[in-house]
Amino acid sequence: MEVACTRSSTQLLHARQAYHARYKKALEEDVAHHTTGDFRKLLVPLVTSYRYEGDEVNIKDKHYNDEEIIRILSTRSKAQINATFNRYQDDHGEEILKSLEEGDEDDKFLGLLRSTIQCLTRPELYFVDVLRSAINKTGTDEGALTRIVTTRAEIDLKVIGEEYQRRNSIPLEKAITKDTRGDYEKMLVALLGEDDA
Numbered sequence: 642m643e644v645a646c647t648r649s650s651t652q653l654l655h656a657r658q659a660y661h662a663r664y665k666k667a668l669e670e671d672v673a674h675h676t677t678g679d680f681r682k683l684l685v686p687l688v689t690s691y692r693y694e695g696d697e698v699n700i701k702d703k704h705y706n707d708e709e710i711i712r713i714l715s716t717r718s719k720a721q722i723n724a725t726f727n728r729y730q731d732d733h734g735e736e737i738l739k740s741l742e743e744g745d746e747d748d749k750f751l752g753l754l755r756s757t758i759q760c761l762t763r764p765e766l767y768f769v770d771v772l773r774s775a776i777n778k779t780g781t782d783e784g785a786l787t788r789i790v791t792t793r794a795e796i797d798l799k800v801i802g803e804e805y806q807r808r809n810s811i812p813l814e815k816a817i818t819k820d821t822r823g824d825y826e827k828m829l830v831a832l833l834g835e836d837d838a
Contacts, residue, residue, distance in 0.1 A: 642753065642756060642757055642760065643760060643767075645688045646687065646757060646760035646761045646764070647760060647764050649692075649694060650690075650691045650692045653688070653691075653692075654691065656668070657669070668688055669688050669689040672684050672688050678750070679707070679753075680749070680753060682707070682711055683714070683715075683750070683753060683757065684753075686711055686712070686714075686715035686716070687714065687715045690715040693717060693718045693721070694718055713725060714758070719761060723762055726762060738755055738758060738759060741754060764797070765800050765804045766804065768789050768801045769801060769804050769809075772789055772805060773805070773808075775789070776817065776820050786829070790817075790832050790833065791832060794832040794833075794834075798832070798833065798834075799834070801813070802833060813833065814830055814833050817830065817833070818830065
């Protein structure tokens with residue numbers, strides 16, 4: 642979900658091509674094979690679609706069901722998605738993520754839907770949440786920490802770091818150095834762009 646939501650359509654197309662070259666299978670087929678139910682209904686279109694990248698926005702009055710939301714999330718430009726959710730907020734008096742929080746906390750599809758919307762509309766907040774989970778638990782989730790720092794270093798890691806500090810009252814670099822050691826720590830700090838590693 643993270644890759645499908647944070648990469649451009651061209652980057653996702655290249656990722657699908659690389660996946661096919663490496664594994665001799667289509668990414669969307671493997672996603673469909675390894676997921677079921679609502680997860681499949683959301684994830685397969687996210688990795689399959691070629692998302693429109695333009696700035697044109699078209700808002701119509703309509704009520705949305707799950708399938709319509711999945712279609713919008715998997716095919717519309719980020720500008721269109723933001724405009725749609727701004728309209729939702731105007732019509733309902735609260736952000737869509739706030740509305741979705743009222744659902745069952747144990748509903749994994751609802752959690753995936755919230756993460757997808759956050760990842761598409763405010764990726765820096767999504768990555769801050771993932772980093773907080775990776776760092777603030779017993780034993781660092783090195784996979785998540787490494788994935789975010791390495792894949793976002795040249796894109797928006799500075800913005801993510803600023804948001805992390807704003808939301809957690811501690812600089813991201815300090816949180817990482819508190820939780821990691823040795824060459825691994827030095828590599829992460831170097832990718833953060835800090836000089837005191």
